[in-house]
Structures are given as C-alpha cells and as structure tokens.
Amino acid sequence: MVDSLGVAVIGAGMAGKAHAAAYRTASALYSPTLPEIRLVSIGDVNERFGTLAARRFGYRQWDSSWQAIAENPEIDVVSVVIANSLHREVVEGLLAAGKHVLCEKPLSDTLVDARAMADAARSAATVAKVGFTFRRTPGIAFIRDLIHSGELGKVLHFSGRYWTDYGCDPHGPMSWRFAGEPGSGALADVGSHLAYVAEFLCGDMTSVSGGQLSTVITERPVPLGAVMGHDHAEVSDVFEPVTNDDYAAFSATFQNGVGALEVSRVAAGHANSLTFEVFCENGAASFDQRRPAEIQLFLREGRSAQNGYRQVILGPEHPYIAGGLAMDAPSVGFGQNDAFAYQARAFLEEVAGIAEADSLPRCATCDDGVHNMELLAAVARSAADNGATVSTSTIGANA
Numbered sequence: 001m002v003d004s005l006g007v008a009v010i011g012a013g014m015a016g017k018a019h020a021a022a023y024r025t026a027s028a029l030y031s032p033t034l035p036e037i038r039l040v041s042i043g044d045v046n047e048r049f050g051t052l053a054a055r056r057f058g059y060r061q062w063d064s065s066w067q068a069i070a071e072n073p074e075i076d077v078v079s080v081v082i083a084n085s086l087h088r089e090v091v092e093g094l095l096a097a098g099k100h101v102l103c104e105k106p107l108s109d110t111l112v113d114a115r116a117m118a119d120a121a122r123s124a125a126t127v128a129k130v131g132f133t134f135r136r137t138p139g140i141a142f143i144r145d146l147i148h149s150g151e152l153g154k155v156l157h158f159s160g161r162y163w164t165d166y167g168c169d170p171h172g173p174m175s176w177r178f179a180g181e182p183g184s185g186a187l188a189d190v191g192s193h194l195a196y197v198a199e200f201l202c203g204d205m206t207s208v209s210g211g212q213l214s215t216v217i218t219e220r221p222v223p224l225g226a227v228m229g230h231d232h233a234e235v236s237d238v239f240e241p242v243t244n245d246d247y248a249a250f251s252a253t254f255q256n257g258v259g260a261l262e263v264s265r266v267a268a269g270h271a272n273s274l275t276f277e278v279f280c281e282n283g284a285a286s287f288d289q290r291r292p293a294e295i296q297l298f299l300r301e302g303r304s305a306q307n308g309y310r311q312v313i314l315g316p317e318h319p320y321i322a323g324g325l326a327m328d329a330p331s332v333g334f335g336q337n338d339a340f341a342y343q344a345r346a347f348l349e350e351v352a353g354i355a356e357a358d359s360l361p362r363c364a365t366c367d368d369g370v371h372n373m374e375l376l377a378a379v380a381r382s383a384a385d386n387g388a389t390v391s392t393s394t395i396g397a398n399a
C-alpha cells in the first residue's frame with residue numbers, strides 16, 4: 001500500500017464542500033487502515049469560493065483550473081463536483097493524467113458524453129467511480145439488507161419521491177441546473193438519486209411508462225454575481241428561458257416488482273425530501289430523508305390485531321454506524337454529510353488497494369452511471385411519446 005494519498009476536490013460549491021469535508025473525515029472512520037491522506041487542493045474558477053473552502057477544510061491551496069490539478073504530481077485522488085455538462089472534459093483529462101477520479105452524479109448531461117467517460121474509465125489504469133451518495137445512507141442500506149436477507153422478502157411495489165423546492169421561487173436566479181435537454185432538470189438532478197435508490201432495492205428497472213416532464217416556471221432572472229448551489233442572489237432584469245424539467249414522474253417495472261417515482265424542484269416546503277415506501281411479500285419499510293436516523297418497518301408477524309408499522313431508530317447494529325461515527329452510540333443521530341464521508345472512505349479504500357472484503361461496499365462504476373442515465377433517457381423518451389412504455393434495453397442499444 002502507498003504511504004500517502006494526495007487529494008483534491010474540483011468544485012467548491014454546495015456538494016464540493018461536502019466532498020472536501022468528507023476526505024478530512026475519512027481516515028478517522030473505522031479502523032485506521034488508510035494511508036495518510038494529504039489534503040492538497042480545492043479547484044474552482046471562482047477565487048472566493050475556492051480559497052474559502054481550502055481554508056475552511058484545511059486544504060493546502062486553491063487552484064483556478066482543473067489542468068493545474070491534473071499536472072500536480074502531489075495529487076493522486078480527485079473528486080469532480082461541478083456542473084454536469086463539465087464532467088466529461090475534466091474527468092477524461094484527469095484520467096489521462098493518471099489521477100483516480102470520483103465524479104458526482106449524474107455522470108454527465110448527455111448519454112453520448114457519459115458513454116465516452118465510461119469508455120475512458122474502463123481503459124484507465126486508475127480508479128474512476130460515481131458518487132451516488134444515498135447508497136451510503138444507513139437506513140436505505142438496512143432496508144436493502146432486510147430485502148436481501150429474506151426478512152422483508154421479495155419486493156412487490158416501490159413508491160418513491162424526491163421533492164425539493166430550490167426552484168419554486170420564480171425570482172430565484174438562473175443557474176446551470178435550469179439549462180439543458182428535457183430530462184436534464186429535476187429528473188437528472190434528483191431523479192438520478194431516486195432511480196438509483198429504487199434499483200438498489202428492487203433490482204434493475206426493465207421498462208418505464210407514463211413519463212411526464214413539465215417546466216412550470218419557464219424563465220428565470222440572470223444573477224448579478226456567482227451563485228452557489230441553490231442560493232438566492234441578486235438578479236438582473238434580464239431573463240433566460242428554463243429549458244428543462246421542474247417536475248418529472250413515471251412508472252417503472254423492476255426485476256422485482258413495479259412502482260412509481262416522482263421528482264420535483266418546485267415542491268414548496270420540501271427542501272430535500274427523498275422519501276419512499278417499499279412493499280414486500282413479508283412486510284414493508286419506509287424511509288424519509290428528513291428523519292435519516294430512523295426507518296419505519298412493518299413485518300407481518302404475530303397477531304394481526306396488534307401488528308403495524310413501528311419506528312426503528314438506527315444505531316450501531318445498522319450499516320455504517322459502528323465505528324462510522326465519532327460517537328457511535330445508539331440514537332446519537334446522523335445525516336447526509338455522513339454519507340459523503342462513507343463514500344469518500346469507500347473510494348479511498350479502493351484506491352489504496354484494500355481488499356473489497358475488508359472495505360465498505362465499493363462506489364458505483366461509470367458503467368453504472370451510464371445505466372442510470374439510460375433510465376432517465378427512457379423516461380424522457382416516454383414523456384416525448386405521450387407516456388408510452390419504453391424498454392430500458394432499447395435505450396442501451398439505440399440512444
């Protein structure tokens with residue numbers, strides 16, 4: 001194993017800061033088996049965002065370009081956490097420079113680019129993975145365990161939604177999130193997470209139908225300065241068209257079961273509500289990201305007169321928690337930032353050459369990232385064809 005790994009994060013925005021913090025924490029989780037992690041650089045075109053994040057999270061320097069990071073021999077591992085349309089150029093450039101790359105979801109903004117990235121990843125000598133953080137959520141991982149162990153049994157029906165409200169103010173600033181092809185809006189932004197979670201629990205999606213994509217706020221004011229994440233900002237009186245979806249919904253058939261998925265960025269009052277219920281042969285379970293340290297569980301057992309959903313508070317007996325929190329006692333609570341730390345840990349373990357059996361579950365591959373985008377493309381195709389049923393395998397072959 002190498003003595004140390006140098007780390008950089010490209011993008012100091014909303015999720016970039018979560019990556020930057022996660023690399024700081026990763027070696028303090030579980031047994032101390034990682035090599036020394038050197039926090040080398042935060043890359044961002046915006047000097048203020050980049051220097052602030054570097055200082056805040058203890059990175060040695062700020063770099064204004066991804067090329068500077070690619071050329072720096074002190075850097076081994078790079079997270080790419082910038083707008084989806086920029087992922088391909090940066091990921092390919094970093095792989096060509098011999099870096100290990102963890103790219104944020106969705107893999108890209110187009111399938112063509114995503115496939116090219118997966119090709120580059122397959123032929124690279126280094127590790128290239130995609131960050132689907134919700135697989136690291138202890139409650140979601142535990143529900144999956146209950147399905148796989150047979151306690152919940154075979155999945156029959158999945159109902160999921162990811163409602164957000166970052167787009168519900170029509171005076172909120174235009175940003176990269178509101179531009180792109182149909183399907184590159186809420187569907188790609190939060191639907192990519194929800195589709196990944198649905199397959200994590202129910203197996204592969206085989207077809208989608210009833211696709212609907214809607215843009216309900218059709219133009220937005222151009223901001224006067226740089227905007228981070230979903231922040232509000234001063235805006236000009238110039239408006240630009242919103243070209244992608246504020247809302248998306250579809251039905252799906254899975255390897256196991258059927259279901260419906262609904263995503264929104266205009267769901268006022270729901271800043272970050274990933275919720276689902278999964279119904280199985282022996283019972284059901286539900287999860288709500290607003291209460292990440294618990295799940296609801298119903299098992300058909302005992303007298304039906306006293307049966308029903310119960311609250312299960314997550315703790316050291318559930319995935320990721322034992323050793324994965326500084327104070328890993330029952331009921332201490334945790335949230336989405338912890339999932340980024342588990343993800344960083346899993347990625348660093350793989351890069352460091354720690355055997356899969358001794359590691360956290362590996363991160364998703366770029367091929368998984370392509371597959372996730374094929375599902376979203378199938379939804380967009382269904383929506384364009386009045387909700388027609390689209391087999392996901394046809395997207396794989398033809399899109």
Ligand SMILES: NC(=O)c1ccc[n+]([C@@H]2O[C@H](COP(=O)([O-])OP(=O)(O)OC[C@H]3O[C@@H](n4cnc5c(N)ncnc54)[C@H](O)[C@@H]3O)[C@@H](O)[C@H]2O)c1
Binds near residue numbers: 013016080105189
């Ligand atoms: N896993 C999650 O839960 C999660 C959450 C939010 C965002 N994301 C993903 O993370 C990525 C970034 O989203 P965000 O919300 O952090 O975006 P953001 O708009 O908040 O931040 C993007 C940052 O990139 C910088 N930037 C722009 N062009 C650049 C370039 N060429 N080189 C370097 N830096 C550049 C910007 O100055 C900004 O600081 C997206 O792919 C998004 O889908 C994932």
